[in-house]
Amino acid sequence: WTSGPFYSALAAQRKADLRRRGSRKPRRMDSDRLRAWVLDSLRRGWSPELIEGRLKARYAGDPSMRISHECLYQWIYAKPQRALDLRQYLARGRKRRTRKKGRKAKGPRIPMRVPIADRPEAVGSRKGFGHFESDTVVGAAPSRRCMNTQVERRSRRLFARLVDDKSASATARAEYEIFKDIPPAARVDRTWDNGTEASLHMLVDEALGMLTYFADPYSSWQRGSNENRNGRIRRYLPKGTGFGDLAQEDLDAIVGEINDTPMKLLGYKTPNEVWDEEIAKLQSKAASPNTSVALTN
Structure with a gap:
């Protein structure tokens, strides 16, 4: 009633x-x-x-x-x-990025450039572990300092290191410092854009046994995880901020907080948690005698 x-x-x-x-x-x-x-x-x-x-x-x-x-x-x-x-703690809305069309790429400037089309499909599906996306975050003038960022595609775990400038040699050193302490099975390859700072990629590849692929020109969406994590860094260091007085310890603290933030697409786990799970799987496989592979007939 x-x-x-x-x-x-x-x-x-x-x-x-x-x-x-x-x-x-x-x-x-x-x-x-x-x-x-x-x-x-x-x-x-x-x-x-x-x-x-x-x-x-x-x-x-x-x-x-x-x-x-x-x-x-x-x-x-x-x-x-x-x-x-x-x-003040709520994220501000951002303008939607649109892909640029109708622009032709310039001639190759990066030696031994392997296009993303040659990258295994398993990398694109994120089913595999140990595949990274790479980029450079530039600070404001007059300082020339910037940071090299690497994001593992499956876990979305971020790594970042300050570099003195955007030169290829400084970038290669930063990459080596980031990857050298990561188990080889967890650092298979990385995908760069077409910036000249990656032109010495083969030095890192040879030193660490990695592979490098390069995204299509004007296709930042092909490295979406890195773009997203760089956006998180910008919440702490907005555009217009110089990195001249930024210490690596301070950057490490920012990266640690980002990696400890849960993500919906990870089932509300954090990148650190997923990374640790994948590392544990690799260690378990390495310790299991059933996973050994014969090297001779």
């Missing part, structure tokens, strides 16, 4: 109250423990959607540690929270 002319607002309110009490998911930030966890995550740069997913993954058996991203947005913009200025 609640749908008829004798609808009772009081009865409807009672039913709503009963449903709310019986709900297993809290609709407000009623828990001090939940509030503290959410505040800490926001200050670390996590989005409300990431927070919702990570809570479900980490506290699967604890319904008190739940909040939807819609409710979290409402909570952030609610009047009682404005004094905390939580909106």
Whole structure:
């Protein structure tokens, strides 16, 4: 009868109250423990959607540690929270990038350039591990310092190292320093754009037994993981920031925070967690006698 002319607002309110009490998911930030966890995550740069997913993954058996991203947005913009200025921790929207068309590539400037078309299909599918995307992030003048960034495609784990300039020799040294301590099976190849800073790629390849592929001109989407991680770095070091006074230790701290941030496409795991899982798989295979391969007939 609640749908008829004798609808009772009081009865409807009672039913709503009963449903709310019986709900297993809290609709407000009623828990001090939940509030503290959410505040800490926001200050670390996590989005409300990431927070919702990570809570479900980490506290699967604890319904008190739940909040939807819609409710979290409402909570952030609610009047009682404005004094905390939580909106500053929300990511700003960015303009959508469009691919440039109708431009022809210049002649080859990189010796021994292997195009991305020759890269194994397994690399593109992200089913394999140990395949990286490479790039250079340039700082503002007058300093010539920049950073070399490498992103493992499966785990999305970021590596970054400061370099004195964008020269090919400085870039090759930075790449060597990044990759030399990574197990060989976890550093199979990398994909660069067509910048001349990668023109000495063969030195790193020969020293470490790696391969290098090059994306098509004006096709940054072919290295989307690296573009995404560079965007995360820019949250800490916006465009227009010079790297002259930036210490490697400070960059390492930024990279560590990025790699400890869960990602939806990783099932709300962090890049570090997925990287560690893949390294453990490699170690397990190496230790298993059943995985040995005969080198002679």
